[in-house]
Amino acid sequence: MNICVAGLWHLGSVTAACLAAADHHVVGYDPNQATTTDLNKGKTPVFEQGLSELVSAGMQQGRLRFTSDRADALRDADIVWITYDTPVDDDDNADSEFVLHEAESLFPYIGDDCLVLISSQLPVGSTRRMEQRAGARKFSFAYSPENLRLGKAIETFIKPERLVVGVRRTEDRPRIAELLTPFTPHIEWMSVESAEMTKHALNSFLATSVAFINEIAGLCERVGADAKEVERGLKSEKRIGPHAYLGPGAAFSGGTLARDLVFLSGLGREHDVSTTLISSVKSSNDVHREWPLRRLRELLGDLHDQRIAILGLTYKPGTDTLRRSSAIELCRSLVEQGAKVTAHDPAVSSLPENLTGRMRLAESALGAAEGAAAVVIMTEWPEYKLMSGDALAEALDGRRLVLDANRFLAGPLADHPRILYAAVGKAI
Secondary structure, three states: OEEEEEOOOHHHHHHHHHHHHOOOEEEEEOOOHHHHHHHHOOOOOOOOOOHHHHHHHHHHOOOEEEEOOHHHHHOOOOEEEEOOOOOEOOOOOEOHHHHHHHHHOOHHHOOOOOEEEEOOOOOOOHHHHHHHHHOOOOOEEEEOOOOOOOOOHHHHHHOOOOEEEEEOOHHHHHHHHHHHOOOOOOEEEEOHHHHHHHHHHHHHHHHHHHHHHHHHHHHHHHHOOEHHHHHHHHHOOOOOOOOOOOOOOOOOOOOHHHHHHHHHHHHHHHOOOOOHHHHHHHHHHHHHOOHHHHHHHHHHOOOOOOEEEEEOOOOOOOOOOOOOOHHHHHHHHHHHOOOEEEEEOOOOOOOOOOOEOOEEEOOOHHHHHOOOOEEEEOOOOHHHHHOOHHHHHHHOOOOOEEEEOOOOOHHHHOOOOOOEEEOOOEOO
């Protein structure tokens, strides 16, 4: 099957590489020629474990190439997979028009028998808007929400538990099944609008779960309960279950969950439907986002001239993405309060422009912790588990405070006699 993957940032580059690995012939298209030039050299636009190797393998086997020429990209396509990453601003508002405009620019080059499969992160109703813009053209549309997890994108693409697919025409099912069954036979077929809403509902449910358990955790800190024990009590209830998204810890970040909350809240306003619960989740999470800063103030007092070490700067381990990173937000807040900040991250070699010269980047985790009043664990890089509690205690100064929202290093540090260990939902 010949596939054109349109939009080659994180979602698109992973999609193209994984489809080529499944023996499809794939042309990756992006209007940015620098992006396609880099990809043709095996250089991916974002770091994702194993992605550059998968891209290179696909090109060497003759199943994958990249171009910025629309006519060339779409000439032989049986399926056009729309994978543009939707821009999101700092208030979690998505620029859906960007994706719609880019998709519309492809329509004159798409053949009548082609299928347009949309996976970009768009509000419900976007597929219908694309159909309207396509006018009398005869190609058909379907929608399958993206399911990638930054840092584990290849694994989640090639081994999904199930895939949701919304189709407008039942006759499109066999072609989509042929495309997707090499990855999973478990396809949940539904209408296009139901598939679009499923993505919003899923992310909003996960976001609600995170906000709920973190509010419980805040109460636990004050009354002497342990939120991890409460989590165990909840997950052992069969109406909730062991896989529920109920781990007390850091606020959700990155814009993905928040974007769908904003989509649904806006939809409620547009149709005069109350979304009181959904609309309150983002506010709850925004408050909890301040947990590290609030806890540092409670335990250290005035942060001016205090030396603070931040371990991990990227949005998630396994990637070099800094955009919408909670760690970067914390660094900015600490610097603004006059703290002396030193950070370490194994995937980061330079700081964002607005932090360059205002904080220091250390070559090692222990180097960042040297002489610090507190260490804050922000990104759960596996190499941080190699630090011994004794070595960290030696490096730290004063109260030897460690903040570890998700209890990533609880094993070596939680009960260490020389370390004051603080985690979300744990009383000190």
